Amino acid sequence: MATDISGFAALADPTRREIYERVAARPSSVGELAAGLPVSRPAVSQHLRVLKDARLVADEAVGTRRVYRADPEGLAMLREYLDLFWRRSLDSFAAVAEETFHDHPDPT
Amino acid sequence: MTTPTRPETAADPTSVSVAVDVAAPLEHVFDVFTLRMDSWWDPDHHMLEDTAEFVVEPWVGGTITDVGPAGERCTWGRVLVFDRPAAFAFSWDISPRWEVETDPARCSEVHVSFAAVDAGTTRVTLEHRHLDRHGEGWAAMRDSVGSPDGWGSNLRRMAETARIPVPIVDREVAES
Numbered sequence: 144m145a146t147d148i149s150g151f152a153a154l155a156d157p158t159r160r161e162i163y164e165r166v167a168a169r170p171s172s173v174g175e176l177a178a179g180l181p182v183s184r185p186a187v188s189q190h191l192r193v194l195k196d197a198r199l200v201a202d203e204a205v206g207t208r209r210v211y212r213a214d215p216e217g218l219a220m221l222r223e224y225l226d227l228f229w230r231r232s233l234d235s236f237a238a239v240a241e242e243t244f245h246d247h248p249d250p251t
Numbered sequence: 252m253t254t255p256t257r258p259e260t261a262a263d264p265t266s267v268s269v270a271v272d273v274a275a276p277l278e279h280v281f282d283v284f285t286l287r288m289d290s291w292w293d294p295d296h297h298m299l300e301d302t303a304e305f306v307v308e309p310w311v312g313g314t315i316t317d318v319g320p321a322g323e324r325c326t327w328g329r330v331l332v333f334d335r336p337a338a339f340a341f342s343w344d345i346s347p348r349w350e351v352e353t354d355p356a357r358c359s360e361v362h363v364s365f366a367a368v369d370a371g372t373t374r375v376t377l378e379h380r381h382l383d384r385h386g387e388g389w390a391a392m393r394d395s396v397g398s399p400d401g402w403g404s405n406l407r408r409m410a411e412t413a414r415i416p417v418p419i420v421d422r423e424v425a426e427s
Contacts, residue, residue, distance in 0.1 A: 225382065
Protein backbone atom coordinates (compact mmCIF):
# COMPACT_ATOMS: atom_id res chain seq x y z
CA MET A 144 0.00 0.00 0.00
CA ALA A 145 2.72 2.46 0.93
CA THR A 146 4.54 3.94 -2.01
CA ASP A 147 8.29 4.14 -1.85
CA ILE A 148 8.71 7.89 -1.53
CA SER A 149 11.06 9.78 0.74
CA GLY A 150 10.24 12.82 2.82
CA PHE A 151 12.35 14.81 0.39
CA ALA A 152 10.38 13.76 -2.65
CA ALA A 153 7.12 14.31 -0.83
CA LEU A 154 8.06 17.89 0.06
CA ALA A 155 9.58 18.71 -3.33
CA ASP A 156 6.12 19.49 -4.70
CA PRO A 157 5.16 23.09 -3.80
CA THR A 158 1.50 22.28 -3.20
CA ARG A 159 2.39 19.35 -0.96
CA ARG A 160 4.85 21.54 0.92
CA GLU A 161 2.10 24.10 1.42
CA ILE A 162 -0.30 21.41 2.64
CA TYR A 163 2.36 20.02 4.96
CA GLU A 164 3.08 23.45 6.43
CA ARG A 165 -0.62 24.07 7.01
CA VAL A 166 -1.13 20.71 8.65
CA ALA A 167 2.02 21.25 10.75
CA ALA A 168 0.68 24.60 11.90
CA ARG A 169 -2.79 23.27 12.67
CA PRO A 170 -4.37 19.81 12.40
CA SER A 171 -6.94 20.03 9.61
CA SER A 172 -9.48 18.07 7.61
CA VAL A 173 -9.37 17.68 3.84
CA GLY A 174 -12.20 20.18 3.50
CA GLU A 175 -10.46 22.80 5.60
CA LEU A 176 -7.28 22.43 3.57
CA ALA A 177 -9.10 22.55 0.23
CA ALA A 178 -10.99 25.69 1.27
CA GLY A 179 -7.74 27.60 1.68
CA LEU A 180 -5.98 26.32 -1.43
CA PRO A 181 -6.58 26.64 -5.17
CA VAL A 182 -6.83 22.87 -5.58
CA SER A 183 -9.74 20.43 -5.43
CA ARG A 184 -10.57 18.19 -2.51
CA PRO A 185 -9.57 15.05 -4.42
CA ALA A 186 -6.22 16.67 -5.20
CA VAL A 187 -5.71 17.55 -1.54
CA SER A 188 -6.58 13.96 -0.61
CA GLN A 189 -4.02 12.66 -3.08
CA HIS A 190 -1.31 14.96 -1.70
CA LEU A 191 -2.16 13.91 1.84
CA ARG A 192 -1.83 10.27 0.86
CA VAL A 193 1.70 10.91 -0.43
CA LEU A 194 2.61 12.83 2.72
CA LYS A 195 1.18 10.03 4.82
CA ASP A 196 3.13 7.37 2.95
CA ALA A 197 6.29 9.44 3.54
CA ARG A 198 5.35 9.49 7.23
CA LEU A 199 5.23 13.26 7.27
CA VAL A 200 1.58 13.41 8.27
CA ALA A 201 -0.67 11.12 10.27
CA ASP A 202 -4.46 11.03 10.34
CA GLU A 203 -7.09 10.14 12.86
CA ALA A 204 -10.87 10.03 13.00
CA VAL A 205 -12.41 12.80 15.11
CA GLY A 206 -16.14 12.19 15.18
CA THR A 207 -17.22 12.01 11.56
CA ARG A 208 -14.16 13.88 10.32
CA ARG A 209 -10.70 12.67 9.45
CA VAL A 210 -8.11 15.09 10.78
CA TYR A 211 -4.57 15.25 9.48
CA ARG A 212 -1.65 16.36 11.61
CA ALA A 213 2.12 16.44 11.17
CA ASP A 214 3.68 13.11 12.09
CA PRO A 215 6.03 13.91 14.98
CA GLU A 216 8.53 11.34 13.68
CA GLY A 217 8.88 13.12 10.34
CA LEU A 218 11.45 15.75 11.21
CA ALA A 219 12.28 14.41 14.64
CA MET A 220 15.93 13.74 13.99
CA LEU A 221 16.70 17.16 12.56
CA ARG A 222 14.82 18.79 15.41
CA GLU A 223 16.64 16.74 18.01
CA TYR A 224 19.98 17.59 16.48
CA LEU A 225 19.32 21.33 16.26
CA ASP A 226 17.71 21.40 19.68
CA LEU A 227 20.93 20.03 21.17
CA PHE A 228 23.05 22.32 19.01
CA TRP A 229 21.20 25.43 20.15
CA ARG A 230 21.06 24.41 23.76
CA ARG A 231 24.78 23.87 23.82
CA SER A 232 25.39 27.10 21.94
CA LEU A 233 23.11 29.17 24.20
CA ASP A 234 24.76 27.65 27.24
CA SER A 235 28.14 28.78 25.96
CA PHE A 236 26.69 32.12 24.86
CA ALA A 237 25.25 32.87 28.30
CA ALA A 238 28.59 32.11 29.95
CA VAL A 239 30.46 34.41 27.55
CA ALA A 240 27.90 37.22 27.87
CA GLU A 241 28.10 37.07 31.66
CA GLU A 242 31.91 36.90 31.76
CA THR A 243 32.37 39.80 29.36
CA PHE A 244 29.87 41.90 31.28
CA HIS A 245 31.61 41.31 34.60
CA ASP A 246 35.00 42.05 33.03
CA HIS A 247 33.87 45.17 31.21
CA PRO A 248 30.46 46.34 32.37
CA ASP A 249 28.76 48.51 29.80
CA PRO A 250 28.32 52.13 30.89
CA THR A 251 24.58 52.27 31.47
CA MET B 252 22.75 31.87 34.07
CA THR B 253 19.85 29.49 33.72
CA THR B 254 20.49 26.30 31.82
CA PRO B 255 18.85 26.52 28.39
CA THR B 256 15.43 24.98 28.31
CA ARG B 257 12.96 24.01 25.69
CA PRO B 258 9.78 25.96 26.30
CA GLU B 259 7.02 23.52 27.16
CA THR B 260 4.49 24.09 24.45
CA ALA B 261 2.55 22.22 21.80
CA ALA B 262 5.63 22.07 19.64
CA ASP B 263 5.51 23.05 16.00
CA PRO B 264 7.11 20.01 14.38
CA THR B 265 8.93 22.23 11.90
CA SER B 266 10.76 24.31 14.48
CA VAL B 267 12.84 24.06 17.64
CA SER B 268 12.72 26.58 20.45
CA VAL B 269 15.27 27.15 23.21
CA ALA B 270 15.39 29.85 25.89
CA VAL B 271 18.00 30.98 28.40
CA ASP B 272 18.20 33.67 31.08
CA VAL B 273 21.49 35.56 31.08
CA ALA B 274 22.74 37.57 34.08
CA ALA B 275 23.66 40.68 32.09
CA PRO B 276 21.75 43.70 30.76
CA LEU B 277 19.78 43.67 27.53
CA GLU B 278 22.06 45.72 25.27
CA HIS B 279 25.17 43.83 26.31
CA VAL B 280 23.49 40.46 25.73
CA PHE B 281 22.26 41.52 22.30
CA ASP B 282 25.72 42.76 21.29
CA VAL B 283 27.50 39.59 22.39
CA PHE B 284 24.98 37.44 20.55
CA THR B 285 25.04 39.36 17.30
CA LEU B 286 28.52 40.83 17.01
CA ARG B 287 30.64 38.31 18.89
CA MET B 288 29.14 35.10 17.62
CA ASP B 289 32.59 33.56 17.25
CA SER B 290 33.12 33.88 21.01
CA TRP B 291 30.35 31.43 21.83
CA TRP B 292 29.52 29.40 18.73
CA ASP B 293 30.37 25.71 18.98
CA PRO B 294 33.78 25.37 17.23
CA ASP B 295 32.82 21.88 16.05
CA HIS B 296 30.17 23.49 13.89
CA HIS B 297 31.98 26.16 12.00
CA MET B 298 31.60 26.13 8.25
CA LEU B 299 35.35 26.35 7.67
CA GLU B 300 37.95 23.88 8.89
CA ASP B 301 39.44 26.63 11.03
CA THR B 302 37.38 29.76 11.62
CA ALA B 303 39.21 32.81 12.95
CA GLU B 304 36.15 35.02 13.22
CA PHE B 305 32.51 35.46 12.35
CA VAL B 306 31.58 38.63 10.53
CA VAL B 307 27.96 39.71 10.97
CA GLU B 308 26.90 42.73 8.93
CA PRO B 309 24.54 44.43 11.38
CA TRP B 310 21.75 45.42 9.03
CA VAL B 311 18.84 43.75 7.24
CA GLY B 312 20.22 42.19 4.09
CA GLY B 313 23.69 41.88 5.58
CA THR B 314 25.52 38.58 5.59
CA ILE B 315 26.98 36.26 8.18
CA THR B 316 30.38 34.94 7.15
CA ASP B 317 32.96 32.63 8.65
CA VAL B 318 36.45 33.98 7.98
CA GLY B 319 39.44 31.66 8.20
CA PRO B 320 42.99 32.48 9.35
CA ALA B 321 44.19 32.90 5.75
CA GLY B 322 41.24 35.11 4.86
CA GLU B 323 39.09 32.39 3.28
CA ARG B 324 35.41 33.19 3.60
CA CYS B 325 32.22 31.19 3.82
CA THR B 326 28.93 33.11 3.88
CA TRP B 327 26.14 30.96 5.30
CA GLY B 328 23.48 33.37 6.50
CA ARG B 329 21.54 36.50 5.64
CA VAL B 330 20.40 38.97 8.27
CA LEU B 331 16.59 39.15 8.23
CA VAL B 332 16.01 41.31 11.31
CA PHE B 333 18.46 43.53 13.15
CA ASP B 334 16.55 45.49 15.76
CA ARG B 335 18.90 46.32 18.64
CA PRO B 336 18.35 45.32 21.39
CA ALA B 337 15.07 43.43 20.96
CA ALA B 338 15.31 41.13 17.97
CA PHE B 339 17.73 39.44 15.60
CA ALA B 340 16.93 36.98 12.86
CA PHE B 341 18.95 35.34 10.15
CA SER B 342 18.57 32.75 7.47
CA TRP B 343 20.20 29.39 8.01
CA ASP B 344 21.73 28.66 4.62
CA ILE B 345 23.21 25.43 5.90
CA SER B 346 22.08 22.00 4.80
CA PRO B 347 21.77 19.16 7.30
CA ARG B 348 25.05 17.90 5.82
CA TRP B 349 26.54 21.10 7.25
CA GLU B 350 27.28 22.53 3.80
CA VAL B 351 26.22 25.90 2.39
CA GLU B 352 22.72 25.78 0.93
CA THR B 353 22.46 28.06 -2.10
CA ASP B 354 18.70 27.66 -2.72
CA PRO B 355 16.83 30.12 -0.45
CA ALA B 356 13.75 27.87 -0.65
CA ARG B 357 15.74 25.20 1.15
CA CYS B 358 16.96 27.46 3.95
CA SER B 359 15.45 27.71 7.40
CA GLU B 360 15.37 30.75 9.69
CA VAL B 361 16.64 31.51 13.18
CA HIS B 362 14.66 34.11 15.13
CA VAL B 363 16.08 35.40 18.39
CA SER B 364 14.30 37.73 20.79
CA PHE B 365 15.79 39.53 23.77
CA ALA B 366 13.75 40.76 26.72
CA ALA B 367 14.75 42.31 30.03
CA VAL B 368 13.54 40.18 32.94
CA ASP B 369 14.95 42.84 35.27
CA ALA B 370 17.78 45.40 35.06
CA GLY B 371 20.46 42.74 35.27
CA THR B 372 18.84 39.74 33.62
CA THR B 373 17.95 39.15 29.99
CA ARG B 374 15.87 36.34 28.58
CA VAL B 375 16.99 35.09 25.19
CA THR B 376 14.48 33.02 23.23
CA LEU B 377 15.64 31.35 20.06
CA GLU B 378 13.40 29.68 17.51
CA HIS B 379 14.81 27.81 14.56
CA ARG B 380 11.87 27.77 12.14
CA HIS B 381 10.84 26.10 8.88
CA LEU B 382 13.06 23.07 9.28
CA ASP B 383 10.92 21.20 6.77
CA ARG B 384 12.45 23.38 4.06
CA HIS B 385 15.60 21.27 4.36
CA GLY B 386 13.75 18.48 2.60
CA GLU B 387 16.59 16.91 0.70
CA GLY B 388 19.05 17.20 3.50
CA TRP B 389 16.61 15.67 5.90
CA ALA B 390 16.43 12.53 3.75
CA ALA B 391 20.20 12.46 3.32
CA MET B 392 20.65 12.89 7.04
CA ARG B 393 18.39 9.96 7.74
CA ASP B 394 20.44 7.82 5.36
CA SER B 395 23.75 8.86 6.88
CA VAL B 396 22.84 8.13 10.47
CA GLY B 397 24.60 4.78 10.45
CA SER B 398 27.89 6.09 9.06
CA PRO B 399 30.81 6.83 11.42
CA ASP B 400 30.67 10.57 10.71
CA GLY B 401 26.93 10.66 10.24
CA TRP B 402 24.31 12.47 12.19
CA GLY B 403 23.93 9.68 14.69
CA SER B 404 27.48 9.90 15.99
CA ASN B 405 27.45 13.68 15.84
CA LEU B 406 24.22 13.75 17.79
CA ARG B 407 25.58 11.37 20.39
CA ARG B 408 28.73 13.46 20.77
CA MET B 409 26.64 16.58 21.22
CA ALA B 410 24.41 14.85 23.74
CA GLU B 411 27.44 13.80 25.75
CA THR B 412 28.76 17.33 26.01
CA ALA B 413 25.45 19.17 26.35
CA ARG B 414 24.36 19.98 29.85
CA ILE B 415 21.41 17.97 31.01
CA PRO B 416 18.55 20.44 30.86
CA VAL B 417 16.13 20.97 33.69
CA PRO B 418 12.67 21.23 32.16
CA ILE B 419 10.85 24.35 33.26
CA VAL B 420 7.31 25.14 32.24
CA ASP B 421 7.50 28.72 31.10
CA ARG B 422 4.27 30.04 29.64
CA GLU B 423 5.69 33.45 28.97
CA VAL B 424 8.35 32.01 26.70
CA ALA B 425 5.98 29.53 25.14
CA GLU B 426 3.67 32.30 24.03
CA SER B 427 6.34 34.44 22.47
